Amino acid sequence: MNIIVCVKRIPKTAEADIFIEKDNKDIKKDNLVFALNDWDGYAVREAVLLKEKFEGEVIVLTVGPDESKEVLTRCLAMGADRAIRIEEPIPNDGRLIAETLAKVIQTGPFDLILTGVQAEDDGWGQVGVALAQILGIPHASIVTHIHIEGGKAKVRRELEGGLEELLEIKLPAVLTIQTGINEPKYVSLAAILEAEDKETKEMTLEEIGFSPREPLDATIDQVSFPPTGKRAEILKGTPDEVVGQLTEIIKRKKGS
């Protein structure tokens, strides 16, 4: 079973102070740390688990600049067999990313394509679904369980309101993987250093025979902070003081 996993390198912003660039088109990223998109980590782990069951090969694929190599190395350390990087700044246009990925994917045989549900940075959740459309194969999004049997995948999808959908999908297919589908293993530094010896192929758009169309579906005009809501109250002071204030508020609201 040959599995292709599409991954992305993203900046980690949960704990960080965020500033906007002067041109208002992006956030400042020079003080941020970058990592493998969380959803993609689950997708790679799922691919490796499927490979352990059915054998075959796991290929990780990304579109991104030289720095993106570090997330591919991490995927190789997680158990992927080889990696391909398409040398190109990461576009904001989800469909363009999908078209670029498709161009590479179409050159070889595969049984299954996994992506994360969405990326931590833009959160658009488009690439997996667009990719399936371009390749003309079925897809399921927000997948929380995969069972492969006789050229078909029985998958569970997460729906709104705590509902689950059970689908049977003919392979090859694209599945976008939800966090929590498995328990990612720790990737040791020793494993990462060892994975640097595994094969990573680097290709340009020219080499894959792809010239991006214009105009793009999506470009970013402006990035801004959400306006402060009227009902939001930020408590200030030392932790002790904040806890005191919070306790008073809860007491006041209790029963109201």
Place this chain on the structure above:
Amino acid sequence: MKIDPKTFTKDYLLHLCIQCGTCTGGCPVKYRSPLNMRRLVRETYFTDPFPSLSKRAEIWACTTCSTCSLRCPSGVKNVELLMAIRNYLANKGEVPSTIRDALENTLMQGNPWGRFRDRRADWAKALGVKIFGEATSETLFYVGCAPSYDPRVQRVATALVKIFQNAGVDFAILGKKESCCGNEIRRMGEQALFKKLAKDNTILFKKLGIKKIITTSPHCYNAFQNEYPDLNLPVQHYTQVLVHLIETGHLHFSKELGTSVTYHDPCFLGKQNKVFEEPRKILASIPQCEFMEMERSRERSLCCEGGGGRMWAEGGTEGKRNAEIRIREAVSLGAKTLATACPFCLLTFEDSVKTSGLADQIAVKDIAELVDETTK
């Protein structure tokens, strides 16, 4: 040290074990987990399929306090064996999820809590502290991860800065260039990450022309003093510095403490590095500080369970926590303050003093805070 199936018996001196049971007899988590060091040494010695032993959850219960190794009459390297088993597991990716997160955070942000690197020195903003890069000094005050980010321990770092400034000590901190020392990282089994941290930190210290290091935490002190292969710089725990400042007349007490204090020896300061006298000398020189010694003190101090990666571990132990037992010991002695000199001890005691409902009977303080209060 790596587990080599051919040589590990000799590497960890397992063949010298006489099965006396002293290790298990002194183990602070033996009542709280299935960890049995005597049995582990014996089974590791006899068992060929080593991986089966490493599946056991109790491998993560050990606090690496090292009571077992220090008391062993034959010199068996129990704790090193345990860390090697954890290393074997870490390399296979088989570590508990909270430990996994702590290790990944350290690689990414330079601290196990995953807090933002740029905020590492926020605590020092209003204190007028020199930061390497903007200023220079021969003395590095290496703050440490917990004192940089944890609001409770930030008070200790702040107290130390005020004491140093008060005594005219020239020093600087690394600010956001400071990364984890790696002491706990090594104990959680990530030997390669520890080596990277040791190498990067050593290069940074040398590049900045640092001649001397002062640490807040006994854990950082231990790493720099005993486990950094190429550092070769004098390292002092802050208690050693304070004693010197008091004895040479650079630090004057201006207030009376007016309470009774007992002292808990942190494992990485006391039993592992034999710094017993300095904290006691400091307490003895504070005016109106009635010092009381607990029955279990110095080498016999009861581990608070904050070491060895236990700060980031969930579960694996049951029953009353050692920190709570310790608080009760201090209360029954009649002490109004339990003093210590380690960020992890401070945090485990602060938790236990609240969960045991004894917060109105005893206060938990770092020695640095007591000195700061009485030298202002």
